[in-house]
Amino acid sequence: MVVVASERAASREPKYYLVKRHLLDLIAALPPGTLVPTERVLTVELGTSRTTVRRALSELVGEGRLVRRHGSGTYVAEPKITWPLQMTSFTEQASASGYSTSTRLLEATRTRADEGIAARLGLRVGASTYFIERLRLVDDTPMAVETSHLSAARFPGLIPELRKKSSLYGVLAENYGVQPVEAEETIETASASPREADLLGVDTGSPILLLGRHSFDVDGQPIEYVRSWYRGDRYTFVARLSAHRQE
Amino acid sequence: MVVVASERAASREPKYYLVKRHLLDLIAALPPGTLVPTERVLTVELGTSRTTVRRALSELVGEGRLVRRHGSGTYVAEPKITWPLQMTSFTEQASASGYSTSTRLLEATRTRADEGIAARLGLRVGASTYFIERLRLVDDTPMAVETSHLSAARFPGLIPELRKKSSLYGVLAENYGVQPVEAEETIETASASPREADLLGVDTGSPILLLGRHSFDVDGQPIEYVRSWYRGDRYTFVARLSAHRQE
DNA sequence: TGCTCAAAGTTGTCTAGTCCAATTCGAGAC
């Protein structure tokens, strides 16, 4: 085995990354839906083990470049979908972009605030709160799992209303006269738990874009605390920013 | 080993996830810097293979819960750092939060615009552009790798100025009278290439938060196109949004 | 022609192990 002289201390490329680059070259010009060679074929073609091939494939699946179908094969993926990141309601946000969206209410129960939720909603620990879990779909494909927490004392009878109207922001405005005027959004990477993976139709451990929204009314009172687990392999978020303050 | 009866059809939990939950329980109450059991110890304690243990560990490292040090051990990680996501300059952004920041200029060269860059900068393919690559550090620890693309014709002599002053926004304002007033930000997940991994001090394939910024001047002319690869294991981004338009 | 079902092919999960690379630490030399 020939070793490159004066190897950079930097960037020692693992073998799986060579496989990954090979696959990227291969799929660069292929249309979505094209079948790529099977794992065992790649194994012999590239003189490596299946574990190494699978590591490269998994990374490309996580990046939204490939899709694996159990028992069938591995295919070139559709390009990522660009999704607006605004503080507007989910339903309108999407229909404006030409997508058909829907929501499945997974859970809507009363529970007691733990330390984190109590602090964010301005309640004491153990106070009664709603826990709402919804699945967001775009063109009938799961996009995100969303959990919301709200004060039960502040919004009595919320759950039956929500089951009727389905739009949470609509219910808050019409039934309680509450509108969020400010919000703190947090963004981080995460990985899918088995439950999230199952709901989103991805593998456990898949990359997730985790968005948090902590919204407040005109008096600065917290309204809700939401966390949304978005498929990291299918969505790119976009926000338009205007520079009021700029240096 | 006891197996739970009547397994749910949904959410079939892989064995590595059991290991992961075991580790999460273990580290929940431990302070950052605490040593966790070695991979080989976990292997025998949990009756599994080292591959399975390593998968659980890798996921926890990617989530910023653990840190691995080659030859030394695996440790409980520091909590993530919350970082403001604003359109202001990097240097001020941070010192306001009490962090000491610095930038290392990795590359600053002239090159020719490919299709993507040309479209974004409003140039023809092959037009002369600057390629600027910088490493952003917080308290002397790498935070992000940042690449910028600008029109060379529009900002003649930019590179020597940049080497003197180091703040790109400062140079653009003082030397060229240009200020970004609007920008389109994109956010997505990615995984670290060997080069990025090396610069950021993480493993190849680690989760990355990839931010893009496409900024425009007061006339709507594109100024620059920047992409920043942030360590996904160490940073949570936060943005305050005011609802001018709200429904 | 249309249906059934078994076989083949593909990805998913997990195991057991080898060898390498970096760190740590103590015995021994000075």
Added chain:
DNA sequence: GTCTCGAATTGGACTAGACAACTTTGAGCA
């Protein structure tokens, strides 16, 4: 006491293979 160096320990990369779960296909049958 201090330093050096090698052994032990730890994480990193990779291999070869077993078996399970799911899909596809086509031979055989009605």
